[in-house]
Amino acid sequence: MMRQPRPLAAILALLALAAFFASACAPPVPHLVNRSARATSPSPSGSRSTPLPSLAPPSASSQGSAFDATHAAAVLAPAVGLVIVNLAGGHVAEGSGFVIDVNGGQSYLATNNHVIDKAQKVQVLMPDGRHFVAALQGTDPLEDVAVLKVPDTLPKSEFADSTQLKPGQPVVAIGSALGGQGFGSVTVGVISALHRTLTNVGTSGQASESLPDVLQTDAPINPGNSGGPLADGAGRVVGMNTAGDTNANSVGFAIPSRVVQRIAGNLIAGRTPGHPYAGVSYLPVEDALVTQDVQGYGVVVSCVVPGSPAEQGGVKAHDVIENLDGRPLNNGITFAGVLQLHNPGDSVAMSLVRGGQKVDLQVTLGERPATPASCSG
Incomplete structure (x- = not known):
């Protein structure tokens, strides 16, 4: 059946001279949130988390001429799945997710909150053919992070320290561009800017909280890539793709790995995300x-x-x-x-x-x- 991409809009915002509270930060930039859709037939809480483990800086091979996107994709792609979301009215939305933790025969995948928002059912399809109905472990709409749980042991991704990224560093975006048509697609670019502010837009089209300090990349972020990883040359996750510019301006955005790791770690442990x-x-x-x-x-x-x-x-x-x-x-x-x-x-x-x-x-x-x-x- 013919797919009808339905990207979620976003808003261009300029740097405000007004003061912000604790979550305010750098100048906003234009974006569009990615979520592809097609028509078809008819938690416990707490505020603390364990300290983040020490993360290695992004691989040296991703900072120079030795960058190898083929190697990065081979390392990370087995941990990246297609997220299929059943919505009201017989609609299906598709995005991406990647395995961040495996424990006790359960695997946990990170994705964007906007990918699974208003889901009636969430399924995950992995590159090796395994297919699961996923449980929602937890979600943080403010930071656009969600965690899914599936009952099996899956290949796990590794994180690199996003605070060590430099503008110009090569990266790869891996995901399910255009849904099932682009399962396991790989696009290549660089970190074009750091410390951007993204104005998040919900499925209703109403502007909500902004995402401070996101990564900007020129690696194409296509519909269906949302929730997938942005990685260095060693195939380690430096961010989670969350938005792409559909105006062909070669601009995409990703939530830094340190932020994803902190929030997802809290959700996996059954705690509140913590703001x-x-x-x-x-x-x-x-x-x-x-x-x-x-x-x-x-x-x-x-x-x-x-x-x-x-x-x-x-x-x-x-x-x-x-x-x-x-x-x-x-x-x-x-x-x-x-x-x-x-x-x-x-x-x-x-x-x-x-x-x-x-x-x-x-x-x-x-x-x-x-x-x-x-x-x-």
Whole structure:
């Protein structure tokens, strides 16, 4: 039966000069979410997770002339499956997923939340021909991550540390482009930018939460690729493909592997995804300089939410936060992007400038409220 691709729209957003709460970050960019569709006939909770294991940086072979997409695909493709989603009205949506954990005869696959959204039934088809009806282990609509569980032992993918990626580094996107027609398809490109912000769009077409700190790539991300892995030259996952530009602008986006690993790890363990929250409103220094004299780099705190983790940790309005958790907030590294690497309850170091003096603080992150409180400077 003829397929009718149905990509989910997305919205071009420019860098806001307004302050953001804990999940705000870098300038938005245009995108379209991928989810192919065709017409056919008629959890426990908690907020903490175990620390992320130490990840190797992306393979050196993926950073130079030795890059071999054939090798990367051969390593990773056996762990990448076609996700088939039965929807209301006899419709079927198709995406991709990849195995991230195997335990006790059960295998867990990561995919995008928008791929399985509103599913009545989810099936997974693997390259070796095995086919399963999958259970939904858990989902995080805010970060567009979902985890599926199938009752068998499958080949497992490996992660590389997405925080070590560099612009220009070659990558491969593996998935099910155009659904079953493109099962196990491979496209090649480079990491064209880091620390982008993607405005997420749900199946209803209404804009929802943005995804901070995503990877931008020129590797084609086609309908059906959503939920599949973006990998380095060693076949290790550096991101999860989540959106592609259907305007032929050669732009695709992926959620960093460190974020996928943290959220999926929480879901597999039966915990809540965990949305870290500091409770500050801020402006990037380059924007604040338009109206005020600022010393230092990073972000300028506009105001602090009363009773928030930031206030309890000693952060004050007009502080200039230069470093968060040992990562300088420059060269595109964002406050919200660093927070994304953590769980509520984690303690993070903040280095800031206050009145020309260096100040070091420790802030214990909270869980983001359903409706974050506002503050005024």
